Amino acid sequence: MASRFSLILFLLLVVGGGLVIGYLTAPGDWYAQLAKPAFNPPGWVFAPVWTTLYVLIAISGWRVSRRQEGHSTRTSIRLWWIQLALNFLWSPVFFGMHLIGAALVVLSFLFMTVLGFIIATWPQDRLAAFLFIPYAIWIAFAGFLNGSIFVLN
DSSP: OHHHHHHHHHHIIIIIHHHHHHHHTOOOHHHHHSOOOTTOOOGGGHHHHHHHHHHHHHHHHHHHHTSOOOHHHHHHHHHHHHHHHHHHHHHIIIIITOOHHHHHHHHHHHHHHHHHHHHHHTTTOHHHHHTTHHHHHHHHHHHHHHHHHHHHO
16 A cells, blocks of 8 residues: 555656646747757647656656665665756756756756666666666657757757
């Protein structure tokens, strides 16, 4: 029972936090007026992709948090929290402050943290690490998109 409750808390934190930040920093006129590359996905793609990724991120964090305390587990959970903070930071930097270059820096650190999490977690919990692979791919794409928008504008 406690295990289910903690999973629900992780889901509420990650999915709920992502939804709140997405709502508060929704793309507006500023973003609509930016020059974007041809591969920029339509707006409707982002909500289902991020919702799915947030569920995977939450499940992965929950799995790691349940492991026996040890150096590798502490490293994994620290990386998990750091990636979540960087993830939640990107939208306010990009959409809120309109700092395209700074947002690209945030994404770069996010990508490195996500890869670090996968590497650190793989030996103890391959499923938790594997759940981050789609996230890493999406962040790489987001970085390429963010970088292209930076160059075009």
